Amino acid sequence: MNDQPSILVLSGLSKSFPGVRALNDAKLTLRSGEVTALLGENGAGKSTLVKILTGIYRPDAGEILIDGKAQHFNQPTDSWAAGIAAIHQETVMFDELSVAENIFMGHMPRKKSGLIDWPLLHSKSQELLKRIEAEFTSDTILKTLGVAQKHMVEIARALSHNARIIIMDEPTAALSGREIDDLFDIINQLKSQGCAIIFISHKFEEIFKIADRWTCLRDGEYVGDGAIKDVTQAQLVKLMVGRSIDQVFPKRNVTIGKTVLEVDDLSNATEFDGASFNLRQGEILGFYGLVGAGRSELMQSLFGISQAERGTVKVNGNIVKIENPSDAISAGIAYVPEDRQVQGTFQPFGIRENITLPSIANHAASNVISYTDELATTRKFGARLSVKASSWEQRLNELSGGNQQKVVIAKWLATKPNILILDEPTKGIDIGSKAAVHEFIGELAGEGLAIILVSSELPEVIGMSDSIQVMHEGKFIRRFSGAEISPEAIVNAASGGAH
Amino acid sequence: MKALAKNREVLLGFIVAAIVLAVGIRAPVFLTGESLVNVITDTCFLFMLTLAQMAIILTRGIDLSLAANLALTGMAVALVSRAMPEVPLGLIILLAIVIGAALGSINGALVAYVGIPPIVVTLGTLAIFRGLIFLLAGGQWLTSKDMSEAFLSFPHANLLGVPSLIWIAGLVIAAFWILYRQTQFGRGLYAIGGNPVAARYCGINIPRQQFIVYTIAGAVSGLCGYLWVARYGIAFVDNAQGYELTIIAACVIGGVSIAGGIGTVSGALLGALFLGVIVNALPVINVSPFWQMLISGFVILAAVIVNARSERPIGKLILASARKLERKA
Known part of the structure; x- marks a missing residue:
């Protein structure tokens, strides 16, 4: 698997906010056809990294290479154009519009006159929905769908951009067991089509089931990466939390009362x-x-x-x-x-x-x-x-x-x-x-x-x-x-x- | 939900028809073709302005200055017509659209690029526009004797038996229908109002779209400004005073959500038609204007209550058992 070409290489990535160093010299490599689990405690810098990759934040320093070419993302559209799409923790979409409009908002197929080509919009959407085996139609209004189905719409949206790098941030947080299995089927399909996937989850069971590789961040810094098959849960937990935590906090001697x-x-x-x-x-x-x-x-x-x-x-x-x-x-x-x-x-x-x-x-x-x-x-x-x-x-x-x-x-x-x-x-x-x-x-x-x-x-x-x-x-x-x-x-x- | 929205429009249509019939039974003269065409002609301004306002409300904005823009533009073109009666009508109409659009673009720039809340911006420009009318005309009233024959006759002209005002409103309605239904820009307005963050992530240029909708609304106000002055033969400071609220009321009654992201052309038109019928039909059977206001007020509140979405879940779905229930429902 390691001889797959790397699609995305991040190196030296740093980002600070007033008073907080969110990322410091972080790195990450993705290969096509692989799922990489991005690990880290709350506040380790995972969301900052995702926001940099999706063009929402600009890094203070560092390099983003896609297929060996340096990229500069000034806005979300730059990141799509480079083939990156993110599926967010909480589905952020348009409840009142149809599934097809949700998939193609911002890049709808148009006729020569510049007007929306509705038949093409629906047939393209239907095609994408079929690819991920969704059981609803493209003219369904989004708010009538459940959380798992909304996720599928987001995945279809990612595919509509021909995304080769798909970021899934806690995609299973709101799904049931069966729906998680369905999602994993989709992920495996995306892998076989050559997509690289960043999978963020706090559930180790899922990570060991779906991921091929892992990268771990702690306090905004890279602490390690490797193949999932060479690592145990205990080792990963240790990497995620591994720091001395007793200096900062005042030890107290308090008599506990009633x-x-x-x-x-x-x-x-x-x-x-x-x-x-x-x-x-x-x-x-x-x-x-x-x-x-x-x-x-x-x-x-x-x-x-x-x-x-x-x-x-x-x-x-x-x-x-x-x-x-x-x-x-x-x-x-x-x-x-x-x-x-x-x-x-x-x-x-x-x-x-x-x-x-x-x-x-x-x-x-x-x-x-x-x-x-x-x-x-x-x-x-x-x-x-x-x-x-x-x-x-x-x-x-x-x-x-x-x-x-x-x-x-x-x-x-x-x-x-x-x-x-x-x-x-x-x-x-x-x-x-x-x-x-x-x-x-x-x-x-x-x-x-x-x-x-x-x-x-x-x-x-x-x-x-x-x-x-x-x-x-x-x-x-x-x-x-x-x-x-x-x-x-x-x-x-x-x-x-x-x- | 789609069915409910449609049903509400059907319901509104029935109410309008019922009022027309009820008034017609008391006063059969109301049901003559001439009288009905008159109602529609009178409501043309409201049709056009309601659809313009809807574009702004869809983006979570509001424009209180539309009627003031109408009055100012109307005064401006009336003054031009008085000073230069030989200016061709086409140029007058074009001038009205351009002046209106320019006034609207001031709102657009302040909302989109300076980031001031729309209600504050347009409250300010409302007052400025009204004030400018006074300055421009030196406090004078311009009446039909100040305007050229061509200027005055256009709204009353007939083409194929239909007043030109209806033709123009028809064109504006068709243009708005295409905008809302058939363009990516129009669908983007729904996206901006429905979920601004997601809209930005979709690559929609929110400030640009905002700027454009205020400018379009201004252009429509400007067009209506000329038509209004020509139809009623008068231009003065208080022209269309308070009409901005009628426009907003028509949107709300027609199911355009003040919270943004929801609204249809057919709904907005029905909302406008409803108010047009109230204003034109009730006086026929001697219902006082105060009753008209009372009825409009109740209908606005009723429409908002119907629109209030009661389907939101009570809490977050954290427990696995709750999420299962949600899926079954």
């Missing part, structure tokens, strides 16, 4: 099922899982943003009914959401107004908001979190991401919670702010706050947590504590494998 939160069999119809756990004073409970495992949805339900259908929540031994966020706040629960810009801050407001918003009633003894009270609270929490700003009235959209995150945490601390839920608290912030946030989380636990830390960053969750609950597809897989915690075991559990 149980403050008991969740029993919390479930809803589509997002999580049978969630049961306890949380004690001073404890940090990490929640780890792949993106889309249902962690945030569970937390949103605990905070009353959505409703659970079954199960109970007890705070300090008393059953509480949480129907909306205001119930949760009165029960002493605070939730720092993942999407800070949308769910966490009021960008045009100043720091003071942001910090006191959820606890505004406490600053309005006689129904009139007391500015001095507000300022006192803002000073206290702003200073504790060392928010860097020119004044407490500075607008949030003028602050850095890290400082915004500090304001969001400060705002929830001002509600004086007993239970603090942090959802991806360090996502997208620079390393300096990250360390400050970590240190502060440790301090809060030391003061007896019970903390839930939802994080997709393995070192963070391992470094900070007393115990770690792993979720997979909405279900609780296992809770790891103390010596049971190892990166390998956690990654395995999160991939849904009990291997």
